[in-house]
Amino acid sequence: MLTRCAKNADSAAGAGFGWANCKDLAAARRARDRAESAVGRADQAVTGLGDVVAALQRQWLQEYNANNGEKADEIETKMDEIEAKREKAKKELEEAKKKLKEAEQKYDAKASVQAGSLASKVRMAAESSDTLQARPGQAPAISDVDLAELSKLDTEEKFCAYMTRHLQAFCSDGYVVINSERLAWTTGWKPDFFIAHKKCYDARKPPKGARLGRNAAHKFGIPYPGLLDSLRVCEAKLDMKHSDLAELWQYLNSLPDGESRGMLFDKRSFILLTAAGKCQQKFPTRLLEGEWRTEGSFDAVRAFLAVQSHSERSLHAALQHASVQLLGFLGSGSFGRVFHVYNETRGSCAMKLVNDEKLARAEVASLQQAVQQGCPVAQPISELEAVALGNRHCFYYLSTPVGQKLSQTDAATRLEDVLDCLHDLHTSGIAHGDARLPNLIVNADSELLWIDCLHTGLATCVTVQSDIETLVRSLGASAQLLAQINADSLSNQTFREALQRDLHAWTY
Numbered sequence: 001m002l003t004r005c006a007k008n009a010d011s012a013a014g015a016g017f018g019w020a021n022c023k024d025l026a027a028a029r030r031a032r033d034r035a036e037s038a039v040g041r042a043d044q045a046v047t048g049l050g051d052v053v054a055a056l057q058r059q060w061l062q063e064y065n066a067n068n069g070e071k072a073d074e075i076e077t078k079m080d081e082i083e084a085k086r087e088k089a090k091k092e093l094e095e096a097k098k099k100l101k102e103a104e105q106k107y108d109a110k111a112s113v114q115a116g117s118l119a120s121k122v123r124m125a126a127e128s129s130d131t132l133q134a135r136p137g138q139a140p141a142i143s144d145v146d147l148a149e150l151s152k153l154d155t156e157e158k159f160c161a162y163m164t165r166h167l168q169a170f171c172s173d174g175y176v177v178i179n180s181e182r183l184a185w186t187t188g189w190k191p192d193f194f195i196a197h198k199k200c201y202d203a204r205k206p207p208k209g210a211r212l213g214r215n216a217a218h219k220f221g222i223p224y225p226g227l228l229d230s231l232r233v234c235e236a237k238l239d240m241k242h243s244d245l246a247e248l249w250q251y252l253n254s255l256p257d258g259e260s261r262g263m264l265f266d267k268r269s270f271i272l273l274t275a276a277g278k279c280q281q282k283f284p285t286r287l288l289e290g291e292w293r294t295e296g297s298f299d300a301v302r303a304f305l306a307v308q309s310h311s312e313r314s315l316h317a318a319l320q321h322a323s324v325q326l327l328g329f330l331g332s333g334s335f336g337r338v339f340h341v342y343n344e345t346r347g348s349c350a351m352k353l354v355n356d357e358k359l360a361r362a363e364v365a366s367l368q369q370a371v372q373q374g375c376p377v378a379q380p381i382s383e384l385e386a387v388a389l390g391n392r393h394c395f396y397y398l399s400t401p402v403g404q405k406l407s408q409t410d411a412a413t414r415l416e417d418v419l420d421c422l423h424d425l426h427t428s429g430i431a432h433g434d435a436r437l438p439n440l441i442v443n444a445d446s447e448l449l450w451i452d453c454l455h456t457g458l459a460t461c462v463t464v465q466s467d468i469e470t471l472v473r474s475l476g477a478s479a480q481l482l483a484q485i486n487a488d489s490l491s492n493q494t495f496r497e498a499l500q501r502d503l504h505a506w507t508y
């Protein structure tokens, strides 16, 4: 067993619990990629020659029907030549496929050795590593009847579909199991499932041909990039191997700083794994192995999945404090996360959750001042509230309205409104400080409003020019146009027209 000290040193070096930088593996991957391209090229050649043969056949038929015997013979000779080439290309394709298979096998073997060694490291380094003990009289996670059904499933897809309702039964109220097996996350990964709050994931349509299981209530989607620290990852295997733990570990290790949790399982058993630390430098803290049929496993899995991350706890504490209901996730930035919330008194509003009290106070004060001056900004409808969370605090404030995002194309279409919205701030003596398009929302009356007023300040020549540059850059204008900007640009009709033409040239 590694000591904690050794573990941290290992993990801090970034090598202990990630894939080793294996040259062999990289070379095998390159060889596999080359073999794949060779198959692609050979396949194209066969298809291309097939098309030529088909075209010649049509020509031959025309000449034959027109009694052009000589021409038809000429075409026939040509056809024989191309046919011979196609046969050769087919053989080359078969050969390329064989080589690809070999290259894939070599790569898989090397990857599996690496995964095996990583899995061993993770097992060894876990601060606690246990096997679930039976608690007589308590419910197993999956009944014998269901286990018998499970044992008949022969593909991973059927298995995942069958397991969905079981996984859902392990979730706490308000949490759902989301299938992401065929939907790449923004990070590029494709874990089989993740568990997240039912209002806080990016729902997608079922992929074509997706198996929906018995009750067709399956949910498909990917996590929001800003909420990667508020989910649990689940990876299913038809028949779990020792090395599969490496895959789950890779997912957990790549999640944001803090504790991350995941479950690896097959038809008989499961592994519950917890990791802590910084992203890509995590260390395994707890590993619990168990079997679905073990009495007491239902509560053990449910309790494991019910543990909330710090972010989830602050969100739920804030929701409770404000007596609002969560309707969705609006977005996140470097400073906070914004959720769509609702209650009967306040109606629909945005809840911005932050950790930094000073910055949040400054933002609320700036917004209030801007509202008083009649500026087009989202309006705070609460003071900054502090919510105790253990020995720490998180902070939130509510604002209205909850608006729609403005795309670059929409912004170019209503460019005058966008420019006026910034000009209105400036003429009231306020500079936004971060006047990017993502900081503009559209309300129900199609009016534009500024959000994210953390960096607002006095409008001076310098801050005004900087705002205009920021906005115009985020609209996608050319460098040439950016070079023409000065503090008076928004009052200058010639500039506005030049910008319109510039954006038109880029957008269409």
Ligand SMILES: Nc1ncnc2c1ncn2[C@@H]1O[C@H](COP(=O)(O)OP(=O)(O)OP(=O)(O)O)[C@@H](O)[C@H]1O
Pocket: 330, 331, 332, 333, 334, 335, 336, 337, 338, 350, 352, 378, 399, 400, 401, 402, 403, 404, 405, 438, 439, 441, 451, 452, 453, 454
């Ligand atoms: N009232 C609102 N209506 C709709 N969406 C909103 C609202 N407020 C915030 N958002 C969304 O949440 C995202 C993050 O909000 P905000 O910009 O206030 O956070 P931040 O952490 O201060 O960001 P930054 O890193 O840009 O400073 C916004 O880009 C926007 O998409």
